[in-house]
Amino acid sequence: MNKKMSLDDQLEHVKHRVSEQIAENMKSYGYPATIGRVIAAIYYAGRALDLDELAEHTGMSKTRMSQVLREMTSYNIAEKEFVKGSRKDHYTVEEDYYQTFITLFTANWREVTIRNKKIEQKIMEELMEIYEDEEATPEIKAEAENLMEDSKASIRYFEWIERIVELFDSQDIFKYVPKDPLDEDKKAYRFKN
Amino acid sequence: MNKKMSLDDQLEHVKHRVSEQIAENMKSYGYPATIGRVIAAIYYAGRALDLDELAEHTGMSKTRMSQVLREMTSYNIAEKEFVKGSRKDHYTVEEDYYQTFITLFTANWREVTIRNKKIEQKIMEELMEIYEDEEATPEIKAEAENLMEDSKASIRYFEWIERIVELFDSQDIFKYVPKDPLDEDKKAYRFKN
DNA sequence: AAGTTTGTACAATTTAAAGTGTATATCGGA
DNA sequence: TCCGATATACACTTTAAATTGTACAAACTT
Numbered sequence: 001m002n003k004k005m006s007l008d009d010q011l012e013h014v015k016h017r018v019s020e021q022i023a024e025n026m027k028s029y030g031y032p033a034t035i036g037r038v039i040a041a042i043y044y045a046g047r048a049l050d051l052d053e054l055a056e057h058t059g060m061s062k063t064r065m066s067q068v069l070r071e072m073t074s075y076n077i078a079e080k081e082f083v084k085g086s087r088k089d090h091y092t093v094e095e096d097y098y099q100t101f102i103t104l105f106t107a108n109w110r111e112v113t114i115r116n117k118k119i120e121q122k123i124m125e126e127l128m129e130i131y132e133d134e135e136a137t138p139e140i141k142a143e144a145e146n147l148m149e150d151s152k153a154s155i156r157y158f159e160w161i162e163r164i165v166e167l168f169d170s171q172d173i174f175k176y177v178p179k180d181p182l183d184e185d186k187k188a189y190r191f192k193n
Numbered sequence: 194m195n196k197k198m199s200l201d202d203q204l205e206h207v208k209h210r211v212s213e214q215i216a217e218n219m220k221s222y223g224y225p226a227t228i229g230r231v232i233a234a235i236y237y238a239g240r241a242l243d244l245d246e247l248a249e250h251t252g253m254s255k256t257r258m259s260q261v262l263r264e265m266t267s268y269n270i271a272e273k274e275f276v277k278g279s280r281k282d283h284y285t286v287e288e289d290y291y292q293t294f295i296t297l298f299t300a301n302w303r304e305v306t307i308r309n310k311k312i313e314q315k316i317m318e319e320l321m322e323i324y325e326d327e328e329a330t331p332e333i334k335a336e337a338e339n340l341m342e343d344s345k346a347s348i349r350y351f352e353w354i355e356r357i358v359e360l361f362d363s364q365d366i367f368k369y370v371p372k373d374p375l376d377e378d379k380k381a382y383r384f385k386n
Numbered sequence: 387a388a389g390t391t392t393g394t395a396c397a398a399t400t401t402a403a404a405g406t407g408t409a410t411a412t413c414g415g416a
Numbered sequence: 417t418c419c420g421a422t423a424t425a426c427a428c429t430t431t432a433a434a435t436t437g438t439a440c441a442a443a444c445t446t
Contacts, residue, residue, distance in 0.1 A: 007333050009292040010323050014316055014340055021312050028305045029221050032434070051393075061436050066394055087392065087444070112221045112383040117216050123207055130203050140200050147207055156372070163370045176369050177356045179349070227405070243424075254406050259424055280414070280422065 015044055029104045032070045039093050048081040072122065073158035075107050098179060102168045109165045113158045120155050124148065208237055222297050226255065229259045230273070232286050241274040241283035268300050292374060293360045302358045308352045313348050317341065
């Protein structure tokens with residue numbers, strides 16, 4: 001049955017597999033799979049696509065395309081591109097894997113740190129009130145103090161996450177984990193082969 | 194209404210908030226929220242808990258506890274602890290935030306790299322067959338070559354992810370992004386205050 | 387101004403994930 | 417060997433996320 005497939009169809013099949021693979025990876029990143037399909041469609045088209053073309057390529061509704069592209073532009077992994085003589089919105093995508101990884105990774109974690117720092121602040125205030133309440137027994141005060149220590153430790157942890165985010169966002173990560181294997185490694189590799 | 198709450202209840206309320214916060218964070222990590230509630234319950238109990246106690250603390254079914262604890266032990270963020278004279282399984286959890294982050298983060302990404310490298314290998318084989326097919330036109334061959342280049346680039350990217358995972362797993366990340374702010378920063382901070 | 391084209395709001399549907407309850411296999415003690 | 421206690425398999429229900437279709441508003445054309 002596969003034998004009957006034309007070579008063109010086989011190439012299409014490979015592209016489809018890659019597309020699904022990227023889609024699956026998006027799920028692992030914590031984002032909708034459809035984002036991956038959109039990236040693949042635009043990449044293989046080799047040009048900016050409009051919503052109708054994307055719906056066509058992904059086999060999904062135009063509504064969904066609208067939703068997903070909005071999400072993607074909000075994360076800066078897609079952007080509108082002006083196309084002469086067309087009223088439609090055309091979209092291009094970030095094609096650098098590494099940058100896409102960094103962008104999505106940092107967007108997610110920034111959200112986490114912001115949310116948590118807010119909550120920790122509220123918790124701290126709440127604990128302070130309890131601690132300073134005139135009816136607070138020594139036991140109550142001790143417990144409140146424990147929880148405040150926890151909260152402080154938690155804040156330090158989220159500040160660490162913030163610095164991790166900064167490490168990626170600034171591209172400094174490539175200093176410590178380069179895209180290409182080190183030259184020494186390359187040499188060693190060559191000798192072995 | 195809040196005014197009527199006893200101080201003890203207020204402390205409980207704070208703990209509950211923290212528990213929900215951790216639960217929410219687990220979702221952001223890409224894991225079930227319940228994992229966070231389990232971590233909080235055991236942490237606040239200050240000792241290993243059994244499935245019934247966990248169901249009690251989280252307000253969930255024992256079945257769910259069984260499922261979640263299995264998942265947690267598989268990720269090495271929970272483990273069984275022997276408790277004298279009890280037939281029940283008691284569980285403790287990793288209490289170091291940083292370690293939990295690293296463990297979950299690396300588990301997720303390791304899975305991703307393994308999955309992708311497998312797929313890329315298959316794709317490479319498929320493309321090779323197409324390329325070497327006697328009926329392949331120059332256009333077909335050129336396209337297959339392009340896709341092979343893509344695949345190679347993709348593999349290099351996942352190897353980079355693997356090295357990122359290794360950076361965290363080996364704890365080397367703390368060399369570049371220390372838990373505690375640097376001494377210089379500390380000093381600067383002191384002077385400002 | 388009337389008629390098109392386009393994108394998206396909104397409610398409804400589908401699909402996938404989380405969680406439950408009953409039934410059962412396994413184990414340790416009498 | 418039987419009994420009670422425990423964890424989990426499995427099928428079912430609930431909840432949340434992804435996706436669609438219809439309707440409409442804004443912008444563009446004539």
